[in-house]
Amino acid sequence: MAETHQELLARLERESRAKQEQFMNFIAGKLGRPRVTAPPQHPFRGAPDFWNALEWPLEERVAKFTENFKAVGGQAIRLSGIVEAGAFIVSKAAEMSARYIVRQDQQSLAELGLESLLPEARVSVWNEDPNEDWKACAAEADFGVVLADYAAAYTGSITVLSDKTKGRSVSLLPTALFALIPIERLKTRLGEILSDFDRAGRENLPAGIHFISGPSRSADIENDLTIGVHGPGIVYALIIG
């Protein structure tokens, strides 16, 4: 009888565990020393000290983020609150004739009031019905609306983390992406964000952590910049606050 997939996985697992010791011992042997099993001293962990000391004041963070995000073809706008953000997205929906919007299932995104402000358009909330094919929904959407978990000014990056209420597809599959950045989440350096993941530890990390620094692009044809190859070609970073 043919091996089932579960049986295959179990067999590969056994093989893997058997090979693991061999593999590691072989490496240690090549390095000419016994296996290292205790954490080694790592004096050069992370960025140089002078870098870790860099922290811009808020206004500079906003200015630099905006500058960097725009430089790569994204749009960055500062808005005073959620209501203004809602109005902004609504105006863009009218401008671009958006008919279908997918948003993450988060309180502040609900407060945008898109459902009531855009009676003509369909607005879906990610994963509200577990039986729906949400990837297909996101692929059909004109707009994806997400709430950034972090942003970094120095590189002009938005960070989004996945969970059951926050689909990875929402920031990826729609034609245009709107990312709300609560201003207090805007950091100076990438390192401020990355070190949070070390602090959180393996068990607490989401499956997907994505840094987004502008619209999808490619320079693969004659080094000519093309926007929107696979991911969203239109990206709005809305800094709130």
Place this chain on the structure above:
Amino acid sequence: MSAYKTKGSVKERAELALNDDFLRKAVKFTTERLRIGKMNAAEQHGNWEEWRERGRQIRLHTIAHLDYYLNLFVENARANGVHVHFAPTGAEAVRIALAVAQSKAAKTVVKSKSMVTEELHLNHALQDIGVEAIETDLGEYIIQLAGETPSHIIIPAIHKNRYQIAELLSKEAGEALEADTTILAGFVRKKLREKFLEADIGMTGCNFAIAETGSMVLFENEGNARMVTTVPKTQITLMGMERIIPSWTDLEVMATLLPRSATGQKLTVYMSGITGPRRTEDADGPEEMHIIIVDNGRSNQLGDPEFQELLNCIRCGACLNACPVYRHIGGHAYGGTYSGPIGAVLTPALQKNVAEWDDIANASSLCGACYEACPVKIPLHDMLVYLRRRKVEAGHGKALETIGMRGFGTVAGQPGIMGAAVKLGQLGQRLVVRDGGIRLKVGPLKGWNKYRVAPTLAKRSFRQQWEALKRETANTGQTMDPVVKARMEAILKERAKGGGGRHG
């Protein structure tokens, strides 16, 4: 992949490339842009040397403790629910990937850019068992349609122009597409969107793997790697065993060095850290995730003091863009999966028969531009010399060259003989000198004089004139400035103390 070797020599393939005017123009144009982009980005960021050194230290440390960090990664990735596999050889990696694909009854695999899978020729292996493997990076997709291999690790289709690309894509579209970048990319977006949604397996490489959390990190601009790791139900990642870094904190250094060195970007549009398959209640991301850890010759470098640093490479392609040889001959002339300076060293190094490999290590003027460009300071120019030496030591030197070099050793090893040889040359050259130059195209002068006029030996060498010159300058009566004299004496004292005396 010891069985894989392109026909002919680097020299022969280079000659073909040098006659391909378009290829040379295309490669020059793009590498130049990338190189300038990188230099500007490094300068704008500032303290580049410190960052390089930091990057190098992190890589050195990780490789020196690879058994520890790799094992830690494996344990953490398993705890995240990843199926981890070990592949000492390329064939083993292929076997595991195919077993999973077959068991899943996969019809299509969507792939994001991965040099490891190029090493393994995995696409062919998948096709052989009836699985369609689709490259989704725009450049890779073009190359796949052309039935070629990437000629640059960052810009795979660097050697093709938009008209060639339009022709390829038009065939695929079944209609004539205009040679306009936006139209061409638009077609690929639409075409591949369907493929992403129907694919059974997403296959990726791995830029970095974070030991402490078992996460894998991908850098990309198009979003296709995110597609590949978000949409299909199964993800298979192939990673070189040396891709490890200890922590997310260390990732900041790599994220600083890699995009700037590759394309001059502050960060690629997407940087994704994936920690295991989807969580139970997530509505996207792969349900099943495999990571295949590939050796395939990498361990040959471990413990080899001359080559271990090769494992520090972060695959940014900066050495290709800086290399004047690459600029003229493109990537395919190198004949291996990896091209340019890194390829010239890595290709022979990944094989065990380093010494027997063809003339790839000779395709360098040893100018050191690769080393200068490398974000982790790999001394590629030195490694090329080590490769040449190993070839000679193993008795694979070219007979004629060996005779020449022995002769060189004998002549230049003894001042008397050298002087006599010079005199002989001064006499002999009278036969071939015309207008104070030599245009003859024979022997070693053949290649030289194809592009140049060779100089003649001076009528009287410096050595022969020295006594007269010495007498002449002895009479100038100029004395040394006491300040200078004091400085020179101080330098001598410093040296005598040991430690001092180094100068730049």
Place this chain on the structure above:
Amino acid sequence: MKVSLFITCLSDVIYPRVGEAMVRLLARYGVKLEFPRAQTCCGQPAYNSGYWDEARKTARTILDAFDESDFVVSPSGSCTYMIHHYPELFKDEPVYLEKSNRLQEKTYEFTQFLVQVLDVKDLGAKFPRKVTYHPSCHGSRLLGVKDEPLELLQHVEGLEFVPLPFAQDCCGFGGTFAVKMADISGAMVTEKVDHILETEAEVLVGLDMACLMNIAGNLRFRNEPVRVMHLAELLYEGVKEA
């Protein structure tokens, strides 16, 4: 104080005028160069081609020849940098290893010696021509001689300096590379000369006769009248002219 000239093969047998210029220029600062006759070649052709036994053979002549010198000055960044490989070549021969380390400390490329040791940047030279400069790879990248030649050129009266586009690119010489990979090397030197011609300079100046021989050979092949000079020659001519 014993300051010795490390002439290098090319300057010895093909371009003795470079050595002459150095001797005469340095004499003006009271530096009486000595010339140890036992020196031959630094061994770089053999070293780079992988023939390290042969490289060691010739390296020993250099190590012995300069054993007594306090300072060694050479007209080539590349040959000077070759000495930095000696400790590696002689790592198993303690006597020569020690000599190697000492020679590395005391050897200076010509402009390094002028600027770093003599602290001379302005030689009072006059050279009213349009000049461009090719920084040779080993001298500039590996030995780190970047600012010295530019500083010296800046102080030459009447000299019109034109930066060379893509100056940092290798000229394609690379020793045996030029013979083994003749067509690639040919393409590189052709490109280098194209850039030189773009500058419309009358003179190309450099610090390494190997690269300059390569470039001059292609200029001559193309019947281009650009004059190729080592910086020592240019400065000496300029000093005479002043």
